[in-house]
Amino acid sequence: MTETSRYTALTGSGFGAELGNVDLARLDEALANEAVDAFHDAGGLVVIRNQGHIGPAHLRRFVTRFGTPEGNEKYDPAFLVPAFPDILRIGNAKENGKYTALFIQADPPPLLWHMDDSFRHPQPIGSCLFCVRTPPEGGETAFAGMTAAFEDLPDDVKARIESIRTVHSYNHLNELLRKKNPHRPPLNKAQLAQFPPIVRPLVARHPETGRRSLYLPLCHIESVEGLEKAEGEALLSDLQTHATGEDYTYMHRWRPGDLVVWDNRCTLHAPTPFDDTRYERLMYRLTFSGRQISGF
Ligand SMILES: [Fe+2]
Numbered sequence: 001m002t003e004t005s006r007y008t009a010l011t012g013s014g015f016g017a018e019l020g021n022v023d024l025a026r027l028d029e030a031l032a033n034e035a036v037d038a039f040h041d042a043g044g045l046v047v048i049r050n051q052g053h054i055g056p057a058h059l060r061r062f063v064t065r066f067g068t069p070e071g072n073e074k075y076d077p078a079f080l081v082p083a084f085p086d087i088l089r090i091g092n093a094k095e096n097g098k099y100t101a102l103f104i105q106a107d108p109p110p111l112l113w114h115m116d117d118s119f120r121h122p123q124p125i126g127s128c129l130f131c132v133r134t135p136p137e138g139g140e141t142a143f144a145g146m147t148a149a150f151e152d153l154p155d156d157v158k159a160r161i162e163s164i165r166t167v168h169s170y171n172h173l174n175e176l177l178r179k180k181n182p183h184r185p186p187l188n189k190a191q192l193a194q195f196p197p198i199v200r201p202l203v204a205r206h207p208e209t210g211r212r213s214l215y216l217p218l219c220h221i222e223s224v225e226g227l228e229k230a231e232g233e234a235l236l237s238d239l240q241t242h243a244t245g246e247d248y249t250y251m252h253r254w255r256p257g258d259l260v261v262w263d264n265r266c267t268l269h270a271p272t273p274f275d276d277t278r279y280e281r282l283m284y285r286l287t288f289s290g291r292q293i294s295g296f
Contacts, residue, residue, distance in 0.1 A: 007020075011250050013145060015045060015144075015248055016047065017041070017045065017046070018046075019035060020034075020049075024059070024259070025053060027061060027062055035048075035062075036183060039066065039261060043145040043213075043264050043266055045143050045267055046262075047259075051258070051259050059259070060286065062259075063261065063286045064288075066261055069288050070288060072085060079101055081284060088286075089101035090129075092149070092281055093281075095148040105276060106271035106272055106273040107180055107273065111142055111272070114173075114241065115268060118233070119169055119172075119195055120170070121292070124264060125263060125264055125265055125289060125292070126264050126287070127288070128259065128260055128286045131255065131256050131259075132282040132283060132287045133151050133282040134255065135278075135281055138272055141254070142249060142250065142271075143207070143260075144250075144267060145267055146267060147266045150213050162202075162203045164202040164224060165199050165202065166215075166225065167200050167222050168200050169195075169220065176187055200214055202214070202224070203295070204266070211266070213266035215265075216239055218236055224236065255274035261294040
């Protein structure tokens with residue numbers, strides 16, 4: 001970062017950066033490059049506030065600097081922003097009694113730390129959330145920086161884990177969610193065939209920065225190769241406890257006009273619930289594709 005940097009670190013470890021004094025309606029090359037550089041320098045999390053005046057086109061143009069926006073074919077077209085099919089509305093907004101957004105209420109703590117869709121390849125490399133409306137309390141989003149968390153591990157732990165591989169599975173996640181919500185259906189045959197378990201490194205190398213991170217969406221990981229179930233679970237649980245400690249985590253309390261971009265290759269995130277009987281929450285979400293992680 002230069003002396004003229006507009007960025008503020010969001011955590012003690014340096015994970016996460018807030019960019020101040022920015023107008024994304026006037027995005028130019030210099031600002032776009034600065035934002036992407038800060039995103040990578042800060043371990044894959046950028047926060048920009050006070051953008052309530054921008055429209056979907058500005059949002060989309062900015063996100064395109066981080067990756068290629070993905071389509072939303074699997075969602076109800078009524079949840080997409082008109083004329084911007086890559087922007088999905090998320091929240092409990094309704095019109096004439098019908099949801100106009102995809103609403104998934106978060107569970108109460110413990111936080112469900114995850115990286116989006118790590119069980120599919122190619123994985124979406126990142127996402128952006130833009131806040132349109134938010135409740136006065138609840139509905140926050142927590143983030144954890146896996147690069148700083150890995151780099152701070154003792155050398156003997158790094159050496160022990162750097163060649164370990166884990167099995168990620170959509171079915172494992174779905175069954176975990178079904179324990180809390182028995183009305184959630186099991187995956188059907190087509191879904192099981194579309195998302196077979198896949199092997200991932202526990203320590204991932206980032207394709208842009210070359211830095212290594214814990215690749216640890218615990219709720220997606222059904223087993224650790226070469227370890228007994230209990231031993232594998234204990235290892236991952238210990239690592240997650242370390243990696244979601246205070247130095248590496250940031251809780252974003254939303255205000256309208258906030259925009260957050262994160263990198264699924266080196267950060268975890270988790271939603272918190274809100275009282276949807278009293279409050280309305282509405283966010284725009286873009287998910288983007290790009291270069292994938294590799295092992296060490
Ligand atoms: Fe997510």
